Amino acid sequence: MNIRQKVVLYNPAAVFHTMPLGLLAIGSNLDPARFDVRIIDARIEPHPLLAVVREAEDAICFGVTMLTGRPLGDALAVLRAVKRAYPALPTIAGGWHPSLFPVETLEEASIDIVVSGQGERSFAELVERLSRGETVEGVAGTIYRDGDRIVKNKPRALESLDAFTPPNFDLIPVERYFAFKKRRQLDYITSIGCNFRCAFCADPFVYGRDWKAASAVRLGEQIETLWRRYRFTDLNFQDETYFTHRDRVAEICEEFLRRGLEFTWAGTLRADQGVRLPDDVWRLCVQSGLRRVLVGVETGSHKMMERIRKDTTVDAVLETAAKCREHDIAVIFSFIVGFPDETEEEVEATLGLIKTLRAMSTKFETPLFYYKPYPGSSLATKVAEEMPGTLEEWAQFDYVAGAAGGWVSSALRRRIERFKFYNRYATGLEQGSGHPLHRMARWRISNDFYAAPIEKFVVQHFRHEQSLS
Numbered sequence: 001m002n003i004r005q006k007v008v009l010y011n012p013a014a015v016f017h018t019m020p021l022g023l024l025a026i027g028s029n030l031d032p033a034r035f036d037v038r039i040i041d042a043r044i045e046p047h048p049l050l051a052v053v054r055e056a057e058d059a060i061c062f063g064v065t066m067l068t069g070r071p072l073g074d075a076l077a078v079l080r081a082v083k084r085a086y087p088a089l090p091t092i093a094g095g096w097h098p099s100l101f102p103v104e105t106l107e108e109a110s111i112d113i114v115v116s117g118q119g120e121r122s123f124a125e126l127v128e129r130l131s132r133g134e135t136v137e138g139v140a141g142t143i144y145r146d147g148d149r150i151v152k153n154k155p156r157a158l159e160s161l162d163a164f165t166p167p168n169f170d171l172i173p174v175e176r177y178f179a180f181k182k183r184r185q186l187d188y189i190t191s192i193g194c195n196f197r198c199a200f201c202a203d204p205f206v207y208g209r210d211w212k213a214a215s216a217v218r219l220g221e222q223i224e225t226l227w228r229r230y231r232f233t234d235l236n237f238q239d240e241t242y243f244t245h246r247d248r249v250a251e252i253c254e255e256f257l258r259r260g261l262e263f264t265w266a267g268t269l270r271a272d273q274g275v276r277l278p279d280d281v282w283r284l285c286v287q288s289g290l291r292r293v294l295v296g297v298e299t300g301s302h303k304m305m306e307r308i309r310k311d312t313t314v315d316a317v318l319e320t321a322a323k324c325r326e327h328d329i330a331v332i333f334s335f336i337v338g339f340p341d342e343t344e345e346e347v348e349a350t351l352g353l354i355k356t357l358r359a360m361s362t363k364f365e366t367p368l369f370y371y372k373p374y375p376g377s378s379l380a381t382k383v384a385e386e387m388p389g390t391l392e393e394w395a396q397f398d399y400v401a402g403a404a405g406g407w408v409s410s411a412l413r414r415r416i417e418r419f420k421f422y423n424r425y426a427t428g429l430e431q432g433s434g435h436p437l438h439r440m441a442r443w444r445i446s447n448d449f450y451a452a453p454i455e456k457f458v459v460q461h462f463r464h465e466q467s468l469s
């Protein structure tokens with residue numbers, strides 16, 4: 001007889017096929033001898049709602065991870081269906097949105113418990129309680145509804161990832177993710193939180209500027225096991241700031257090299273970290289397979305960098321860019337525009353920096369996003385009246401279409417939209433560098449001429465696609 005109790009976890013629909021690392025983390029920290037963890041990911045499952053309702057029938061709880069925006073809307077639809085089918089089944093919400101808004105999340109009748117912040121330990125304790133039919137009173141890191149009351153247990157301090165069982169990728173069909181991604185790329189996370197304080201980012205609110213990481217030797221062991229098992233060819237580190245400790249970065253590279261692991265890898269880098277990284281560590285990174293870094297630049301204006309508390313400089317961005325070019329590393333420099341009170345001059349400084357970076361290397365990409373406010377930050381308080389109030393409204397909050405906030409003038413919005421379009425095609429990555437659209441886009445960007453954007457109308461008419469910016 002199977003005495004393992006079933007725990008069903010759901011990853012809502014979203015763009016891209018990044019592996020569900022949050023659910024893998026919490027699912028892997030339940031005792032496999034006692035709990036049978038089923039992860040259903042709407043991005044790869046043909047009939048996710050049916051699968052959830054079928055699996056949840058004999059489960060002891062149902063957990064959902066929630067990102068703000070469309071994934072939240074999908075999560076709510078599934079939670080409501082599960083609650084309708086099994087009113088007594090405890091439902092748990094975790095991840096970024098519930099961590100930012102635990103009380104508002106619990107106002108939704110189909111959610112019983114919220115796990116705020118790092119989930120491994122809180123979820124394991126919670127499931128223990130539920131498996132014994134006990135209440136969750138006193139389980140740190142959780143907030144729950146008790147009748148009409150919302151009860152907040154004390155928060156849980158962040159723990160090093162070394163304290164947990166590493167993610168068991170057998171809980172998901174890894175080959176199917178490879179197929180959707182069209183490459184044998186494994187996603188992995190080596191640290192949680194971030195020490196910085198950027199005023200537009202969710203991380204400082206959720207993790208209180210704390211940062212905890214797995215040690216290099218342990219990571220080396222885990223990655224070697226996974227590489228031998230899945231033979232991935234690329235490793236995508238999803239850390240907020242992978243390059244936080246340069247010694248750890250160097251040690252991880254040495255682990256990869258010492259173990260003879262052969263794959264490329266990518267990670268997140270702040271511009272100031274790039275400046276501080278010694279040349280021998282840059283070389284070690286490249287030697288161990290570094291192919292690309294993601295640098296959140298956000299703005300080309302010094303004043304705006306200060307207002308958003310980025311704690312770095314435009315010069316640092318350019319210096320890091322020069323180093324990446326020297327070491328032949330690809331970079332995604334991501335930018336944000338449309339901050340409240342951002343002046344035209346500041347926007348122009350951002351567009352100017354994008355042009356400078358793009359001209360430095362064909363391996364540099366420069367996606368541009370519109371600012372979206374989150375409460376708690378000094379920036380968001382300036383546009384408080386435009387912010388959603390309820391869970392339902394947050395679910396409608398459209399990130400993917402990338403609309404500008406109501407505070408951005410229509411003239412500026414038009415300027416940005418046209419710049420984004422031509423900037424994208426000017427790289428030559430979309431159509432190939434000899435294509436007429438590419439040549440036209442380069443000419444427009446170089447001459448700052450965006451009137452009568454016929455190419456834009458034509459492309460948008462024939463191509464309906466979803467992107468994150």
Ligand code: B12
Binds near residue numbers: 203399469
């Ligand atoms: C991969 C990723 C995505 C993937 C999502 C993959 C998926 N699973 O569906 C994709 C590409 C779709 C995505 C999209 C976006 N993302 Co994103 N993304 C990430 C990223 C880089 C990694 C997430 C991850 O796997 N982390 C590793 C795991 C282990 O951590 P975790 O998910 O937080 O899980 C832990 C806890 O949260 C908790 N937990 C999580 N789920 C659950 C569930 C239960 C039941 C429990 C108990 C606990 C629990 O326990 C876990 C272990 O400790 C994070 C940054 C980061 N490092 O986390 C940003 C991040 C989550 N994204 C962010 C943003 C802003 C976006 C976009 C808006 C980007 C954009 N400009 O367009 C879009 C929005 C999506 C949309 N609305 O459609 C923000 C926060 C967004 C928010 N408030 O929800 C983050 C934090 C980045 C940042 N610092 O700004 N993203």
Ligand code: SF4
Binds near residue numbers: 197
């Ligand atoms: S460095 Fe990145 S993760 Fe850290 S607070 Fe700033 S934007 Fe957020």
